[in-house]
Amino acid sequence: MSKTALRKIFRPILNWFWKSETIPYQVLGSRYGAWPYPTVLIGKDVTLLTIGVGEDLSYERAINSISNLRLTCFDPTDKAAKYINRVYSDFKDILFRNEAVVSDISKANFARPLNPDHVSLRMADESHVDVDIKMTSVQRLKKDYNLKNFDIIKMDIEGFEISVLNSLLDFEIRPKYYLVEFHHNIYSNCRLLDTYRLIQRLHCLNYKCFYISKNGSEYGFVKICVDF
16 A cells, blocks of 8 residues: 555544644635634734745735734745745735754755755755755754744744754743644654654643644644633
8 A cells, every 4th residue: 555545544543633622713825835823813913933935925925914924934945035035025024034944953964856846955864965055053043033932933844843843842932833744754754653752742841733734744733821
């Protein structure tokens, strides 16, 4: 049986097992860039950190139309930088850095996407590194930005999400909401067990899963002590 067929069988089971909280939300953004947005944030001042832009800020643009959004975003690719230039004027308050966010710069290796039409760089082992990009560590990010002020931290970083999110938690970064695309069973270095362990860690830190996309990759976590 193929990996694709296995994912279709097991994802509904995992969704039922891992989803543990219910809050009202709207799904915003394009089909490619859809994420949940808690309805309690509509009309509020909202700070959002997006790690991994690609060529789709449709979620962020939708938020910008219904809330007072302050957006900070990171992506190391040239395609993302060109895309930001096209949509920059759509935002009232946006800061973009043409960098990758990683846990440890000395251990981070990137490769180009297998499909040249795709934009996102992917995690690679040392034998497959074929691109040199600018990076910043979570530790450096914490020094340069007040990460504790963000309401939402969203990431889609092609295999780096486990190490980066664990680093954010190590540095006690506790936003109200984490939105994460997991890549378990997609890349060889992204195990389902690693996703499970990270979700368990989030649970221990009072985060509950309120959203899982139909394809079983995008997850939303809410800190259950939030007051709005």
